[in-house]
Amino acid sequence: MTARVVGAGLLGASLGLALSSLGHRVVLDDVSPLGLSLACGLGAGEVTRPGENDTDVDLVIVATPPDVTAEVVVRELAAYPKAIVTDVASVKSYVIDDILAAAPSGLERFVGSHPMAGKERSGAPNADGDLFKGRPWVVVPTPATSREAQDLVATLAVDVGALPIVMNAAEHDDAVAAVSHVPQLVSSLLASCLAEVPEGALSLAGQGLRDTTRIAKSDPMLWSNILSVNASPVLSHLRGIHDALGSVIEALVECESELYPPAAVATLAATIEAGNAGVARIPGKHGGAQRTYEEIVCYVPDKPGELARLFADIGSGGINIEDVRLEHAAGAKVGLATISVEPTVGEFLAAHLENLDWSVVR
Numbered sequence: 001m002t003a004r005v006v007g008a009g010l011l012g013a014s015l016g017l018a019l020s021s022l023g024h025r026v027v028l029d030d031v032s033p034l035g036l037s038l039a040c041g042l043g044a045g046e047v048t049r050p051g052e053n054d055t056d057v058d059l060v061i062v063a064t065p066p067d068v069t070a071e072v073v074v075r076e077l078a079a080y081p082k083a084i085v086t087d088v089a090s091v092k093s094y095v096i097d098d099i100l101a102a103a104p105s106g107l108e109r110f111v112g113s114h115p116m117a118g119k120e121r122s123g124a125p126n127a128d129g130d131l132f133k134g135r136p137w138v139v140v141p142t143p144a145t146s147r148e149a150q151d152l153v154a155t156l157a158v159d160v161g162a163l164p165i166v167m168n169a170a171e172h173d174d175a176v177a178a179v180s181h182v183p184q185l186v187s188s189l190l191a192s193c194l195a196e197v198p199e200g201a202l203s204l205a206g207q208g209l210r211d212t213t214r215i216a217k218s219d220p221m222l223w224s225n226i227l228s229v230n231a232s233p234v235l236s237h238l239r240g241i242h243d244a245l246g247s248v249i250e251a252l253v254e255c256e257s258e259l260y261p262p263a264a265v266a267t268l269a270a271t272i273e274a275g276n277a278g279v280a281r282i283p284g285k286h287g288g289a290q291r292t293y294e295e296i297v298c299y300v301p302d303k304p305g306e307l308a309r310l311f312a313d314i315g316s317g318g319i320n321i322e323d324v325r326l327e328h329a330a331g332a333k334v335g336l337a338t339i340s341v342e343p344t345v346g347e348f349l350a351a352h353l354e355n356l357d358w359s360v361v362r
């Protein structure tokens, strides 16, 4: 297959790397000559040849920012009249409504899509051919989309290791508002408050703050683009947070003037409990309900090769690592590795590591 990727940034170059490694021919295009050159240099594909024949291209993937995506899709449908065309924009109704309103010919060859895989850093230098592995990939047909177009994009998702899920545009936009767009805003708001926090206080930061602010490093251009064209679904989820925050503030105001006021304490406990219930609903690594693993915590000396030695020692016990988390206190010469394993092998792993002279936190 020959795939043409328009927009050779994080998503475009990652898809280019994934498809090239599967043996497909990938042709890249980008308004930025520098971006294009970077992506080609990374091995994500080759530059479009002048006068590239429309019959050469089977699939066009538009991986540009949301505000220009509809215009590029319409142009590509006309330029490649035999190709199936898809886009990967994070917002679907806005993009698809504009494409349908332009009413280009060949609409049956267009299907929207959205790989739920990304990074907080945009641009080709952050591209990764494994980005899509194990991630959901939403396929969004329009009323005009042909079965052939829908199936080709679902196959593309499977080929790069993703799990295709068909949704309509409104369902998609509401879902991503809840699981991606509002989390981005909340993380950014939280991190923005750190600007006022003294350095001495920041030096106490642990994994909790890092976990809740990781995505605050995201690209302001891309995210202001995404949020502004998914305003209604984002607003409806954000209003729920706004109301809950109002109740927490009222409870804390009561706590300022009285010790343990029962209603306020109940509100605080209910807030944390509601969070417990929400986090338990996030599907685990294998999809479906979150699985409970046993966590073995082990000290890892801050020296080259120590983490690799730990992983090799776990492997030598025939144990599969389900998840891993590393904590590194500023200034300390040791890290804490939390290894998640199936509960049936937890005790065996702890003893196995101690036999190999690892210091396990009991």
Ligand SMILES: NC(=O)C1=CN([C@@H]2O[C@H](COP(=O)(O)OP(=O)(O)OC[C@H]3O[C@@H](n4cnc5c(N)ncnc54)[C@H](O)[C@@H]3O)[C@@H](O)[C@H]2O)C=CC1
Residues within 6 Å of the ligand: 006, 007, 008, 009, 010, 011, 012, 029, 030, 031, 032, 035, 063, 064, 065, 066, 068, 069, 072, 088, 089, 090, 091, 114, 115, 116, 117, 118, 119, 120, 121, 122, 123, 124, 222, 226
């Ligand atoms: N960054 C992420 O984590 C994810 C992003 N997406 C979506 O993927 C799309 C691309 O995002 P990223 O790869 O992160 O952005 P990026 O900024 O890394 O790449 C976008 C590329 O498109 C190029 N471009 C802009 N206008 C163009 C035009 N008119 N014609 C040709 N090229 C053009 C830019 O020069 C840039 O190289 C966006 O629609 C975004 O919503 C989807 C999933 C995850």
Ligand SMILES: O=C(O)C(=O)Cc1ccc(O)cc1
Residues within 6 Å of the ligand: 089, 090, 115, 116, 117, 118, 119, 120, 180, 215
């Ligand atoms: O980093 C993460 O956790 C993400 O959720 C990445 C991401 C960013 C934007 C998207 O449209 C889809 C996925």
